[in-house]
Amino acid sequence: MLNRVSKTIYDALSEGIVLIDSEERIQLINNAAREIFGFMDTGTIDHPEGKLEEGDIVCIATNSLGADDGYLNAEVLRKLGFRGKIEYGHSFVIAGKYLFEDMDPYCIHEHVYSDIQDYSIEFENIFFNVVIDDIDKYIEIGYGEESYRLDYFYAISNMIVVDGKTGKLKFVQSLGYTSRKETPRELLEGNPFRGKGRYYRLRELIGRKISEVFQPNSTMEALGKVAGGEAVDYVKKFDKFNNMPTLCSIKPIDGGKIKGAILIVENLSNIERAMKEKDYVLTQLNKLQKSIGSGSGFVDKFPAIIGRSGKIRQVKEMAGKASGSNSNLLILGESGTGKSLLAREIHENSPRGDFPFISINCSSIPENLLESELFGYEQGAFTGASRKGKKGMFELAHEGTIFLDEIGDMNIYLQAKLLKIIQEKRFFRLGGDREIEVDVRVIAATNISLENAVKEGRFRKDLYYRLNVLSINMPSLREMKDDIELLVEKLLPKACIKAGVDLKNVSHSALSRLKAYSFPGNIRELENILERAVNLTHEEIITSDSLIFENESVETRNVFRDLKYYAKEAEKRVIIEALIFYDYDLKSVMKDLNIKKSSLYNKIKEYDINIVQKNGNCSKNME
């Protein structure tokens, strides 16, 4: 379809060009497009194609667990021996032996929190050196004499695989891995990887359908439609490939024999890189100012507990002390403020962290069952009891921590038994005549005032003093309003992942609405609101309309809303239609709708409408 001269000219262009015919088959893809879509070889690494095999040694390092590693999950990581929690958004290093069975392969993993991390990992005489450098922004994995580096400016993940039998390097990650379906997760799931360097085979793309070659997305869909003769307006639309920001334009081709479409992709990485550098410097400056202002070199040992404002910092400082102590601990706070989360974090940061953390909610288990759940029973202890008898929570928590949630709801009789076990560290199972010794740390939590319960005779004073050796007050979300933005930033991606949708953002108006709300259900309620909004919104941006607060949930809300709501909805729709009709020419819209400029601007802002500037190359919200 194209002669060599025109191909050479296309290869010299800095924009990526993909030309397809009316059957959606690729007729030309230039070098820049091959690079953007990850079909070029960097030429620096040599390895044949292959896939992970039992016994291979894998090392993965990522600066932010999430999209770049293909959303690594606990299930695939178990193949490397990982048993811990997945914390999306955090840096992560894992090295382990790849096994298909859920056995117990030797694995080392770390969550990484500071700016520069340098790890030396050794097992079975295999050494890896991992550097995650957030300042110069790269991840490097060293193996043998060589080190393999990937530069990043936003988020990236690096991975190498060593043949378990020969000790030879089998796979090294290189840019473009998402397009090649070589993210760590996909490889752990058994996907093959392609050869590199002298083993690289130029992938024959000419003549292949775009659906076989590219990941499906809106740009590829539009390309197919235009090639099929549909009139689709696709000019300088923003899209990401391999995490590379681009502007894409599609034009139909109708040149006699040739019919189809051409895709032109401009790589915006340099621009985004400069913007991210600026953001990074500002954030660092901000952090520095804050730490100078607070006069303390505060090190966050509890990053899973989101929040930087004064009260949550106090919580983290107390939690640090509680992790180093073996004393019983009482956590107080309203429902949904993170008491259970804190208890687990304290346990994991304590010397007991490798032993069990057993959590029990004293109010959700019927009173008559709670005793046997806590202390266990011997065979035939009561009607319905298992014949073999059963270990109780205290026994299961031996050497670890037991978390007694909603302790305020425990009845007086069980309070006496609990006091005894705390004092004597020994107890009898129900129906048992053998005393069992346990070494358990007790963390209790409640959202009621135990002092009042003591005064009213509902809670034993001596038990209260025993539990209250250390205490931590969790702030309500109303008391940590300054953290709402940060919470949204961290919790929203989790909600999107849970709902299985692309990552979304919130608009300024939605954020303002969240900041103004009183959150009786605290952070749990915020999580629920975001989850609902993610499910309700099909756009990339969550607007304030998609936020449904708990006290106006779908079940309790009236069947119809206020009439004004519908009037506004209709108004918004008409404005959007007029904007599209007049190609975002605000003057024509004002004239046709007979409204003033200020009124149009106010409404665009109020309804959170995105307007595309007349020069066409960027979309912007008026906020």
Ligand SMILES: Nc1ncnc2c1ncn2[C@@H]1O[C@H](COP(=O)(O)OP(=O)(O)OP(=O)(O)O)[C@@H](O)[C@H]1O
């Ligand atoms: N500071 C925080 N950072 C991140 N997530 C949080 C935070 N606080 C609470 N959460 C999340 O909010 C939800 C509720 O937290 P949690 O169950 O720990 O609250 P709780 O105080 O124990 O509630 P309850 O008293 O009802 O048992 C959980 O999903 C938890 O992960």
